[in-house]
Amino acid sequence: MTHVNVLDPGASPLDYYGFELRRLREAAGLTQRQLGDILNYTGSLVGQVETARKVPTPEFSERLDAALGTGGLFSRLVDLVLRSQLPAWFRQTAELEARATEICTFQTHMVHGLLQTRAYVRAVLSVLDHTDLDDRTAVRLGRQRIFEKEQPPVFWMVISEAALHQEIGGREVMREQLTHLLAFEHNPRINVQVLPYEAGGHAGLQGSFNLYRFTGDPTIVYTEGYGSGHPTANPDTVGDCSLRYDHLRAAALSLKGSAELIRxxxxxxxxxxRDDDGDPVA
Known part of the structure:
Protein backbone atom coordinates (compact mmCIF):
# COMPACT_ATOMS: atom_id res chain seq x y z
CA MET A 1 0.00 0.00 0.00
CA THR A 2 1.34 3.41 -0.96
CA HIS A 3 1.45 5.96 1.83
CA VAL A 4 1.16 9.64 0.98
CA ASN A 5 1.95 12.61 3.11
CA VAL A 6 -1.27 14.02 4.50
CA LEU A 7 -1.45 17.76 4.89
CA ASP A 8 -2.22 19.39 8.21
CA PRO A 9 -5.53 21.11 7.41
CA GLY A 10 -4.95 23.62 10.19
CA ALA A 11 -1.62 24.82 8.81
CA SER A 12 -3.03 27.32 6.32
CA PRO A 13 -6.05 27.89 4.05
CA LEU A 14 -4.01 26.41 1.17
CA ASP A 15 -3.30 23.24 3.18
CA TYR A 16 -6.95 22.97 4.20
CA TYR A 17 -8.04 23.30 0.57
CA GLY A 18 -5.64 20.55 -0.50
CA PHE A 19 -6.68 18.29 2.38
CA GLU A 20 -10.36 18.62 1.51
CA LEU A 21 -9.70 18.13 -2.19
CA ARG A 22 -7.88 14.85 -1.57
CA ARG A 23 -10.48 13.66 0.94
CA LEU A 24 -13.45 14.35 -1.33
CA ARG A 25 -11.71 13.04 -4.46
CA GLU A 26 -10.92 9.75 -2.75
CA ALA A 27 -14.46 9.56 -1.36
CA ALA A 28 -15.70 9.85 -4.94
CA GLY A 29 -13.45 6.97 -5.97
CA LEU A 30 -11.46 9.06 -8.46
CA THR A 31 -7.75 9.15 -9.18
CA GLN A 32 -6.03 12.48 -9.69
CA ARG A 33 -5.86 11.79 -13.41
CA GLN A 34 -9.56 10.87 -13.62
CA LEU A 35 -10.58 14.02 -11.77
CA GLY A 36 -8.25 16.06 -13.95
CA ASP A 37 -9.91 14.67 -17.07
CA ILE A 38 -13.32 15.68 -15.72
CA LEU A 39 -12.09 19.18 -14.86
CA ASN A 40 -10.15 19.56 -18.12
CA TYR A 41 -6.92 20.01 -16.16
CA THR A 42 -3.98 17.65 -15.79
CA GLY A 43 -3.85 15.07 -13.04
CA SER A 44 -0.49 16.58 -12.14
CA LEU A 45 -2.13 19.92 -11.40
CA VAL A 46 -4.72 18.21 -9.20
CA GLY A 47 -1.86 16.58 -7.31
CA GLN A 48 -0.01 19.86 -6.90
CA VAL A 49 -3.10 21.53 -5.44
CA GLU A 50 -3.69 18.55 -3.12
CA THR A 51 -0.16 18.87 -1.76
CA ALA A 52 -0.35 22.67 -1.40
CA ARG A 53 2.34 23.20 -4.05
CA LYS A 54 0.00 25.05 -6.40
CA VAL A 55 -2.51 27.80 -5.71
CA PRO A 56 -6.00 26.97 -7.04
CA THR A 57 -7.86 29.50 -9.19
CA PRO A 58 -11.54 30.46 -8.93
CA GLU A 59 -12.20 28.69 -12.25
CA PHE A 60 -10.57 25.49 -11.00
CA SER A 61 -12.63 25.72 -7.83
CA GLU A 62 -15.92 26.22 -9.67
CA ARG A 63 -15.23 23.18 -11.85
CA LEU A 64 -14.29 21.19 -8.76
CA ASP A 65 -17.55 22.04 -7.03
CA ALA A 66 -19.49 20.95 -10.10
CA ALA A 67 -17.53 17.71 -10.51
CA LEU A 68 -17.68 16.64 -6.87
CA GLY A 69 -21.07 18.14 -6.01
CA THR A 70 -19.68 20.06 -3.05
CA GLY A 71 -22.26 22.84 -3.00
CA GLY A 72 -19.80 25.68 -3.59
CA LEU A 73 -17.33 24.62 -0.88
CA PHE A 74 -14.20 25.18 -2.95
CA SER A 75 -15.52 28.39 -4.51
CA ARG A 76 -15.88 29.75 -0.99
CA LEU A 77 -12.53 28.44 0.18
CA VAL A 78 -10.58 29.85 -2.74
CA ASP A 79 -11.11 33.43 -1.60
CA LEU A 80 -9.45 32.61 1.74
CA VAL A 81 -6.66 30.74 -0.04
CA LEU A 82 -5.89 33.58 -2.43
CA ARG A 83 -5.95 36.18 0.32
CA SER A 84 -3.60 34.08 2.46
CA GLN A 85 -1.06 34.01 -0.40
CA LEU A 86 -0.77 37.77 -0.62
CA PRO A 87 2.41 39.37 0.75
CA ALA A 88 2.11 39.59 4.52
CA TRP A 89 2.34 43.38 4.48
CA PHE A 90 -0.64 43.61 2.10
CA ARG A 91 -3.08 41.19 3.74
CA GLN A 92 -4.63 43.78 6.03
CA THR A 93 -5.30 45.97 3.02
CA ALA A 94 -6.91 43.08 1.16
CA GLU A 95 -9.27 42.70 4.11
CA LEU A 96 -10.11 46.40 3.83
CA GLU A 97 -10.85 45.94 0.11
CA ALA A 98 -13.12 43.01 0.87
CA ARG A 99 -15.12 44.92 3.53
CA ALA A 100 -15.28 48.39 1.99
CA THR A 101 -18.53 49.80 0.64
CA GLU A 102 -16.63 52.40 -1.39
CA ILE A 103 -13.05 52.43 -2.67
CA CYS A 104 -11.50 55.59 -4.08
CA THR A 105 -8.03 55.41 -5.59
CA PHE A 106 -5.67 57.85 -7.25
CA GLN A 107 -3.02 56.21 -9.43
CA THR A 108 -0.05 58.07 -10.85
CA HIS A 109 1.74 55.48 -12.98
CA MET A 110 -0.31 52.31 -13.52
CA VAL A 111 -3.81 50.86 -13.42
CA HIS A 112 -5.02 49.82 -9.96
CA GLY A 113 -4.78 46.09 -9.28
CA LEU A 114 -8.55 45.68 -9.03
CA LEU A 115 -8.93 46.70 -12.70
CA GLN A 116 -5.84 45.04 -14.16
CA THR A 117 -6.05 42.37 -16.87
CA ARG A 118 -4.22 39.06 -16.52
CA ALA A 119 -1.51 40.02 -19.03
CA TYR A 120 -1.01 43.43 -17.40
CA VAL A 121 -0.74 41.77 -13.97
CA ARG A 122 1.91 39.38 -15.25
CA ALA A 123 3.87 42.25 -16.80
CA VAL A 124 3.77 44.24 -13.55
CA LEU A 125 4.67 41.31 -11.29
CA SER A 126 7.44 39.99 -13.53
CA VAL A 127 9.59 43.12 -13.19
CA LEU A 128 12.76 41.86 -11.44
CA ASP A 129 10.99 38.67 -10.26
CA HIS A 130 9.72 35.77 -12.37
CA THR A 131 9.33 33.27 -9.51
CA ASP A 132 5.89 31.64 -9.06
CA LEU A 133 4.48 34.09 -11.60
CA ASP A 134 1.36 32.03 -12.37
CA ASP A 135 0.46 31.75 -8.69
CA ARG A 136 1.17 35.41 -7.93
CA THR A 137 -0.93 36.45 -10.93
CA ALA A 138 -3.83 34.27 -9.78
CA VAL A 139 -3.60 35.76 -6.29
CA ARG A 140 -3.77 39.35 -7.54
CA LEU A 141 -6.65 38.59 -9.91
CA GLY A 142 -8.45 36.88 -7.05
CA ARG A 143 -8.84 40.25 -5.33
CA GLN A 144 -11.17 41.29 -8.16
CA ARG A 145 -13.79 38.82 -6.92
CA ILE A 146 -15.05 41.54 -4.59
CA PHE A 147 -16.95 42.87 -7.61
CA GLU A 148 -18.86 39.57 -7.81
CA LYS A 149 -20.37 39.98 -4.34
CA GLU A 150 -24.10 40.50 -3.93
CA GLN A 151 -23.31 44.04 -2.75
CA PRO A 152 -20.02 44.97 -4.44
CA PRO A 153 -18.24 48.18 -3.45
CA VAL A 154 -18.55 51.37 -5.44
CA PHE A 155 -15.14 51.88 -7.02
CA TRP A 156 -13.67 55.19 -8.23
CA MET A 157 -10.30 55.44 -9.94
CA VAL A 158 -8.69 58.71 -10.90
CA ILE A 159 -5.69 57.80 -13.02
CA SER A 160 -3.01 60.05 -14.44
CA GLU A 161 -2.91 60.29 -18.22
CA ALA A 162 0.76 59.32 -17.91
CA ALA A 163 -0.30 55.84 -16.77
CA LEU A 164 -2.11 55.32 -20.08
CA HIS A 165 1.12 56.02 -21.96
CA GLN A 166 3.40 53.96 -19.68
CA GLU A 167 3.81 50.90 -21.92
CA ILE A 168 3.74 48.01 -19.47
CA GLY A 169 4.03 44.62 -21.13
CA GLY A 170 4.01 45.91 -24.70
CA ARG A 171 1.45 47.25 -27.15
CA GLU A 172 -0.87 44.24 -27.16
CA VAL A 173 -1.02 44.15 -23.36
CA MET A 174 -1.74 47.87 -23.18
CA ARG A 175 -4.42 47.73 -25.86
CA GLU A 176 -6.15 44.92 -23.98
CA GLN A 177 -5.82 46.81 -20.68
CA LEU A 178 -7.32 50.02 -22.04
CA THR A 179 -10.10 48.05 -23.71
CA HIS A 180 -10.81 46.53 -20.30
CA LEU A 181 -11.10 49.98 -18.73
CA LEU A 182 -13.56 51.00 -21.44
CA ALA A 183 -15.72 47.98 -20.60
CA PHE A 184 -16.74 49.79 -17.38
CA GLU A 185 -17.92 52.90 -19.22
CA HIS A 186 -21.58 52.25 -18.43
CA ASN A 187 -21.12 50.51 -15.07
CA PRO A 188 -22.26 52.92 -12.33
CA ARG A 189 -20.36 51.01 -9.64
CA ILE A 190 -16.95 51.09 -11.36
CA ASN A 191 -15.92 54.57 -12.46
CA VAL A 192 -12.73 55.64 -14.23
CA GLN A 193 -11.64 59.27 -14.58
CA VAL A 194 -8.42 60.40 -16.24
CA LEU A 195 -6.43 63.32 -14.89
CA PRO A 196 -5.11 64.87 -18.13
CA TYR A 197 -1.70 66.38 -18.65
CA GLU A 198 -3.42 69.74 -19.05
CA ALA A 199 -4.42 69.66 -15.37
CA GLY A 200 -0.88 70.77 -14.53
CA GLY A 201 -0.15 70.97 -10.82
CA HIS A 202 -2.72 68.96 -8.85
CA ALA A 203 -3.63 67.70 -5.39
CA GLY A 204 -2.03 64.28 -5.93
CA LEU A 205 1.53 65.32 -6.62
CA GLN A 206 2.72 63.53 -3.48
CA GLY A 207 1.77 60.16 -4.98
CA SER A 208 -0.88 57.47 -5.25
CA PHE A 209 -3.28 56.70 -2.40
CA ASN A 210 -6.50 54.82 -1.64
CA LEU A 211 -9.51 55.67 0.50
CA TYR A 212 -11.58 52.83 1.94
CA ARG A 213 -15.03 53.73 3.26
CA PHE A 214 -17.25 51.48 5.37
CA THR A 215 -20.68 51.35 6.92
CA GLY A 216 -20.25 52.15 10.61
CA ASP A 217 -16.42 52.16 10.65
CA PRO A 218 -13.90 54.97 10.15
CA THR A 219 -12.51 55.69 6.70
CA ILE A 220 -9.00 54.33 6.08
CA VAL A 221 -6.28 55.97 3.98
CA TYR A 222 -3.75 53.61 2.41
CA THR A 223 -0.41 54.50 0.87
CA GLU A 224 2.26 52.12 -0.36
CA GLY A 225 6.03 51.96 -0.56
CA TYR A 226 8.46 49.33 -1.80
CA GLY A 227 7.46 46.16 0.02
CA SER A 228 5.36 47.97 2.60
CA GLY A 229 1.83 49.28 3.05
CA HIS A 230 0.63 52.03 5.35
CA PRO A 231 -3.06 52.09 6.32
CA THR A 232 -4.21 54.75 8.78
CA ALA A 233 -7.46 55.99 10.29
CA ASN A 234 -5.86 59.17 11.62
CA PRO A 235 -8.63 61.81 11.27
CA ASP A 236 -6.26 64.51 10.05
CA THR A 237 -4.78 62.27 7.35
CA VAL A 238 -8.19 61.00 6.31
CA GLY A 239 -9.55 64.55 6.12
CA ASP A 240 -6.57 65.78 4.11
CA CYS A 241 -6.69 62.88 1.61
CA SER A 242 -10.48 63.09 1.27
CA LEU A 243 -10.15 66.76 0.36
CA ARG A 244 -7.34 65.98 -2.06
CA TYR A 245 -9.47 63.30 -3.71
CA ASP A 246 -12.37 65.70 -4.16
CA HIS A 247 -10.03 68.12 -5.92
CA LEU A 248 -8.55 65.36 -8.07
CA ARG A 249 -12.00 64.28 -9.26
CA ALA A 250 -12.88 67.88 -10.00
CA ALA A 251 -9.67 68.37 -12.02
CA ALA A 252 -10.08 65.07 -13.90
CA LEU A 253 -12.07 64.67 -17.08
CA SER A 254 -15.70 63.60 -16.82
CA LEU A 255 -16.50 59.90 -17.09
CA LYS A 256 -17.46 60.39 -20.73
CA GLY A 257 -14.44 62.57 -21.50
CA SER A 258 -12.17 60.07 -19.77
CA ALA A 259 -13.51 57.21 -21.88
CA GLU A 260 -12.93 59.29 -25.02
CA LEU A 261 -9.31 59.97 -24.02
CA ILE A 262 -8.67 56.32 -23.16
CA ARG A 263 -10.11 55.31 -26.52
CA ARG A 274 0.59 49.48 -40.80
CA ASP A 275 3.27 49.98 -43.42
CA ASP A 276 3.16 52.39 -46.37
CA ASP A 277 1.03 49.92 -48.34
CA GLY A 278 -1.56 49.70 -45.55
CA ASP A 279 -0.54 46.20 -44.48
CA PRO A 280 -0.27 45.31 -40.76
CA VAL A 281 3.27 45.40 -39.37
CA ALA A 282 4.24 42.15 -37.63
Whole structure:
Protein backbone atom coordinates (compact mmCIF):
# COMPACT_ATOMS: atom_id res chain seq x y z
CA MET A 1 0.00 0.00 0.00
CA THR A 2 1.34 3.41 -0.96
CA HIS A 3 1.45 5.96 1.83
CA VAL A 4 1.16 9.64 0.98
CA ASN A 5 1.95 12.61 3.11
CA VAL A 6 -1.27 14.02 4.50
CA LEU A 7 -1.45 17.76 4.89
CA ASP A 8 -2.22 19.39 8.21
CA PRO A 9 -5.53 21.11 7.41
CA GLY A 10 -4.95 23.62 10.19
CA ALA A 11 -1.62 24.82 8.81
CA SER A 12 -3.03 27.32 6.32
CA PRO A 13 -6.05 27.89 4.05
CA LEU A 14 -4.01 26.41 1.17
CA ASP A 15 -3.30 23.24 3.18
CA TYR A 16 -6.95 22.97 4.20
CA TYR A 17 -8.04 23.30 0.57
CA GLY A 18 -5.64 20.55 -0.50
CA PHE A 19 -6.68 18.29 2.38
CA GLU A 20 -10.36 18.62 1.51
CA LEU A 21 -9.70 18.13 -2.19
CA ARG A 22 -7.88 14.85 -1.57
CA ARG A 23 -10.48 13.66 0.94
CA LEU A 24 -13.45 14.35 -1.33
CA ARG A 25 -11.71 13.04 -4.46
CA GLU A 26 -10.92 9.75 -2.75
CA ALA A 27 -14.46 9.56 -1.36
CA ALA A 28 -15.70 9.85 -4.94
CA GLY A 29 -13.45 6.97 -5.97
CA LEU A 30 -11.46 9.06 -8.46
CA THR A 31 -7.75 9.15 -9.18
CA GLN A 32 -6.03 12.48 -9.69
CA ARG A 33 -5.86 11.79 -13.41
CA GLN A 34 -9.56 10.87 -13.62
CA LEU A 35 -10.58 14.02 -11.77
CA GLY A 36 -8.25 16.06 -13.95
CA ASP A 37 -9.91 14.67 -17.07
CA ILE A 38 -13.32 15.68 -15.72
CA LEU A 39 -12.09 19.18 -14.86
CA ASN A 40 -10.15 19.56 -18.12
CA TYR A 41 -6.92 20.01 -16.16
CA THR A 42 -3.98 17.65 -15.79
CA GLY A 43 -3.85 15.07 -13.04
CA SER A 44 -0.49 16.58 -12.14
CA LEU A 45 -2.13 19.92 -11.40
CA VAL A 46 -4.72 18.21 -9.20
CA GLY A 47 -1.86 16.58 -7.31
CA GLN A 48 -0.01 19.86 -6.90
CA VAL A 49 -3.10 21.53 -5.44
CA GLU A 50 -3.69 18.55 -3.12
CA THR A 51 -0.16 18.87 -1.76
CA ALA A 52 -0.35 22.67 -1.40
CA ARG A 53 2.34 23.20 -4.05
CA LYS A 54 0.00 25.05 -6.40
CA VAL A 55 -2.51 27.80 -5.71
CA PRO A 56 -6.00 26.97 -7.04
CA THR A 57 -7.86 29.50 -9.19
CA PRO A 58 -11.54 30.46 -8.93
CA GLU A 59 -12.20 28.69 -12.25
CA PHE A 60 -10.57 25.49 -11.00
CA SER A 61 -12.63 25.72 -7.83
CA GLU A 62 -15.92 26.22 -9.67
CA ARG A 63 -15.23 23.18 -11.85
CA LEU A 64 -14.29 21.19 -8.76
CA ASP A 65 -17.55 22.04 -7.03
CA ALA A 66 -19.49 20.95 -10.10
CA ALA A 67 -17.53 17.71 -10.51
CA LEU A 68 -17.68 16.64 -6.87
CA GLY A 69 -21.07 18.14 -6.01
CA THR A 70 -19.68 20.06 -3.05
CA GLY A 71 -22.26 22.84 -3.00
CA GLY A 72 -19.80 25.68 -3.59
CA LEU A 73 -17.33 24.62 -0.88
CA PHE A 74 -14.20 25.18 -2.95
CA SER A 75 -15.52 28.39 -4.51
CA ARG A 76 -15.88 29.75 -0.99
CA LEU A 77 -12.53 28.44 0.18
CA VAL A 78 -10.58 29.85 -2.74
CA ASP A 79 -11.11 33.43 -1.60
CA LEU A 80 -9.45 32.61 1.74
CA VAL A 81 -6.66 30.74 -0.04
CA LEU A 82 -5.89 33.58 -2.43
CA ARG A 83 -5.95 36.18 0.32
CA SER A 84 -3.60 34.08 2.46
CA GLN A 85 -1.06 34.01 -0.40
CA LEU A 86 -0.77 37.77 -0.62
CA PRO A 87 2.41 39.37 0.75
CA ALA A 88 2.11 39.59 4.52
CA TRP A 89 2.34 43.38 4.48
CA PHE A 90 -0.64 43.61 2.10
CA ARG A 91 -3.08 41.19 3.74
CA GLN A 92 -4.63 43.78 6.03
CA THR A 93 -5.30 45.97 3.02
CA ALA A 94 -6.91 43.08 1.16
CA GLU A 95 -9.27 42.70 4.11
CA LEU A 96 -10.11 46.40 3.83
CA GLU A 97 -10.85 45.94 0.11
CA ALA A 98 -13.12 43.01 0.87
CA ARG A 99 -15.12 44.92 3.53
CA ALA A 100 -15.28 48.39 1.99
CA THR A 101 -18.53 49.80 0.64
CA GLU A 102 -16.63 52.40 -1.39
CA ILE A 103 -13.05 52.43 -2.67
CA CYS A 104 -11.50 55.59 -4.08
CA THR A 105 -8.03 55.41 -5.59
CA PHE A 106 -5.67 57.85 -7.25
CA GLN A 107 -3.02 56.21 -9.43
CA THR A 108 -0.05 58.07 -10.85
CA HIS A 109 1.74 55.48 -12.98
CA MET A 110 -0.31 52.31 -13.52
CA VAL A 111 -3.81 50.86 -13.42
CA HIS A 112 -5.02 49.82 -9.96
CA GLY A 113 -4.78 46.09 -9.28
CA LEU A 114 -8.55 45.68 -9.03
CA LEU A 115 -8.93 46.70 -12.70
CA GLN A 116 -5.84 45.04 -14.16
CA THR A 117 -6.05 42.37 -16.87
CA ARG A 118 -4.22 39.06 -16.52
CA ALA A 119 -1.51 40.02 -19.03
CA TYR A 120 -1.01 43.43 -17.40
CA VAL A 121 -0.74 41.77 -13.97
CA ARG A 122 1.91 39.38 -15.25
CA ALA A 123 3.87 42.25 -16.80
CA VAL A 124 3.77 44.24 -13.55
CA LEU A 125 4.67 41.31 -11.29
CA SER A 126 7.44 39.99 -13.53
CA VAL A 127 9.59 43.12 -13.19
CA LEU A 128 12.76 41.86 -11.44
CA ASP A 129 10.99 38.67 -10.26
CA HIS A 130 9.72 35.77 -12.37
CA THR A 131 9.33 33.27 -9.51
CA ASP A 132 5.89 31.64 -9.06
CA LEU A 133 4.48 34.09 -11.60
CA ASP A 134 1.36 32.03 -12.37
CA ASP A 135 0.46 31.75 -8.69
CA ARG A 136 1.17 35.41 -7.93
CA THR A 137 -0.93 36.45 -10.93
CA ALA A 138 -3.83 34.27 -9.78
CA VAL A 139 -3.60 35.76 -6.29
CA ARG A 140 -3.77 39.35 -7.54
CA LEU A 141 -6.65 38.59 -9.91
CA GLY A 142 -8.45 36.88 -7.05
CA ARG A 143 -8.84 40.25 -5.33
CA GLN A 144 -11.17 41.29 -8.16
CA ARG A 145 -13.79 38.82 -6.92
CA ILE A 146 -15.05 41.54 -4.59
CA PHE A 147 -16.95 42.87 -7.61
CA GLU A 148 -18.86 39.57 -7.81
CA LYS A 149 -20.37 39.98 -4.34
CA GLU A 150 -24.10 40.50 -3.93
CA GLN A 151 -23.31 44.04 -2.75
CA PRO A 152 -20.02 44.97 -4.44
CA PRO A 153 -18.24 48.18 -3.45
CA VAL A 154 -18.55 51.37 -5.44
CA PHE A 155 -15.14 51.88 -7.02
CA TRP A 156 -13.67 55.19 -8.23
CA MET A 157 -10.30 55.44 -9.94
CA VAL A 158 -8.69 58.71 -10.90
CA ILE A 159 -5.69 57.80 -13.02
CA SER A 160 -3.01 60.05 -14.44
CA GLU A 161 -2.91 60.29 -18.22
CA ALA A 162 0.76 59.32 -17.91
CA ALA A 163 -0.30 55.84 -16.77
CA LEU A 164 -2.11 55.32 -20.08
CA HIS A 165 1.12 56.02 -21.96
CA GLN A 166 3.40 53.96 -19.68
CA GLU A 167 3.81 50.90 -21.92
CA ILE A 168 3.74 48.01 -19.47
CA GLY A 169 4.03 44.62 -21.13
CA GLY A 170 4.01 45.91 -24.70
CA ARG A 171 1.45 47.25 -27.15
CA GLU A 172 -0.87 44.24 -27.16
CA VAL A 173 -1.02 44.15 -23.36
CA MET A 174 -1.74 47.87 -23.18
CA ARG A 175 -4.42 47.73 -25.86
CA GLU A 176 -6.15 44.92 -23.98
CA GLN A 177 -5.82 46.81 -20.68
CA LEU A 178 -7.32 50.02 -22.04
CA THR A 179 -10.10 48.05 -23.71
CA HIS A 180 -10.81 46.53 -20.30
CA LEU A 181 -11.10 49.98 -18.73
CA LEU A 182 -13.56 51.00 -21.44
CA ALA A 183 -15.72 47.98 -20.60
CA PHE A 184 -16.74 49.79 -17.38
CA GLU A 185 -17.92 52.90 -19.22
CA HIS A 186 -21.58 52.25 -18.43
CA ASN A 187 -21.12 50.51 -15.07
CA PRO A 188 -22.26 52.92 -12.33
CA ARG A 189 -20.36 51.01 -9.64
CA ILE A 190 -16.95 51.09 -11.36
CA ASN A 191 -15.92 54.57 -12.46
CA VAL A 192 -12.73 55.64 -14.23
CA GLN A 193 -11.64 59.27 -14.58
CA VAL A 194 -8.42 60.40 -16.24
CA LEU A 195 -6.43 63.32 -14.89
CA PRO A 196 -5.11 64.87 -18.13
CA TYR A 197 -1.70 66.38 -18.65
CA GLU A 198 -3.42 69.74 -19.05
CA ALA A 199 -4.42 69.66 -15.37
CA GLY A 200 -0.88 70.77 -14.53
CA GLY A 201 -0.15 70.97 -10.82
CA HIS A 202 -2.72 68.96 -8.85
CA ALA A 203 -3.63 67.70 -5.39
CA GLY A 204 -2.03 64.28 -5.93
CA LEU A 205 1.53 65.32 -6.62
CA GLN A 206 2.72 63.53 -3.48
CA GLY A 207 1.77 60.16 -4.98
CA SER A 208 -0.88 57.47 -5.25
CA PHE A 209 -3.28 56.70 -2.40
CA ASN A 210 -6.50 54.82 -1.64
CA LEU A 211 -9.51 55.67 0.50
CA TYR A 212 -11.58 52.83 1.94
CA ARG A 213 -15.03 53.73 3.26
CA PHE A 214 -17.25 51.48 5.37
CA THR A 215 -20.68 51.35 6.92
CA GLY A 216 -20.25 52.15 10.61
CA ASP A 217 -16.42 52.16 10.65
CA PRO A 218 -13.90 54.97 10.15
CA THR A 219 -12.51 55.69 6.70
CA ILE A 220 -9.00 54.33 6.08
CA VAL A 221 -6.28 55.97 3.98
CA TYR A 222 -3.75 53.61 2.41
CA THR A 223 -0.41 54.50 0.87
CA GLU A 224 2.26 52.12 -0.36
CA GLY A 225 6.03 51.96 -0.56
CA TYR A 226 8.46 49.33 -1.80
CA GLY A 227 7.46 46.16 0.02
CA SER A 228 5.36 47.97 2.60
CA GLY A 229 1.83 49.28 3.05
CA HIS A 230 0.63 52.03 5.35
CA PRO A 231 -3.06 52.09 6.32
CA THR A 232 -4.21 54.75 8.78
CA ALA A 233 -7.46 55.99 10.29
CA ASN A 234 -5.86 59.17 11.62
CA PRO A 235 -8.63 61.81 11.27
CA ASP A 236 -6.26 64.51 10.05
CA THR A 237 -4.78 62.27 7.35
CA VAL A 238 -8.19 61.00 6.31
CA GLY A 239 -9.55 64.55 6.12
CA ASP A 240 -6.57 65.78 4.11
CA CYS A 241 -6.69 62.88 1.61
CA SER A 242 -10.48 63.09 1.27
CA LEU A 243 -10.15 66.76 0.36
CA ARG A 244 -7.34 65.98 -2.06
CA TYR A 245 -9.47 63.30 -3.71
CA ASP A 246 -12.37 65.70 -4.16
CA HIS A 247 -10.03 68.12 -5.92
CA LEU A 248 -8.55 65.36 -8.07
CA ARG A 249 -12.00 64.28 -9.26
CA ALA A 250 -12.88 67.88 -10.00
CA ALA A 251 -9.67 68.37 -12.02
CA ALA A 252 -10.08 65.07 -13.90
CA LEU A 253 -12.07 64.67 -17.08
CA SER A 254 -15.70 63.60 -16.82
CA LEU A 255 -16.50 59.90 -17.09
CA LYS A 256 -17.46 60.39 -20.73
CA GLY A 257 -14.44 62.57 -21.50
CA SER A 258 -12.17 60.07 -19.77
CA ALA A 259 -13.51 57.21 -21.88
CA GLU A 260 -12.93 59.29 -25.02
CA LEU A 261 -9.31 59.97 -24.02
CA ILE A 262 -8.67 56.32 -23.16
CA ARG A 263 -10.11 55.31 -26.52
CA UNK A 264 -7.96 57.87 -28.33
CA UNK A 265 -4.75 56.77 -26.61
CA UNK A 266 -5.61 53.14 -27.29
CA UNK A 267 -6.12 53.79 -30.99
CA UNK A 268 -3.29 56.27 -31.59
CA UNK A 269 -0.58 54.79 -29.36
CA UNK A 270 -1.48 51.10 -29.26
CA UNK A 271 -3.54 50.63 -32.41
CA UNK A 272 -2.51 48.27 -35.17
CA UNK A 273 0.55 49.59 -37.01
CA ARG A 274 0.59 49.48 -40.80
CA ASP A 275 3.27 49.98 -43.42
CA ASP A 276 3.16 52.39 -46.37
CA ASP A 277 1.03 49.92 -48.34
CA GLY A 278 -1.56 49.70 -45.55
CA ASP A 279 -0.54 46.20 -44.48
CA PRO A 280 -0.27 45.31 -40.76
CA VAL A 281 3.27 45.40 -39.37
CA ALA A 282 4.24 42.15 -37.63
Missing amino acids: RVMEERYGEQ
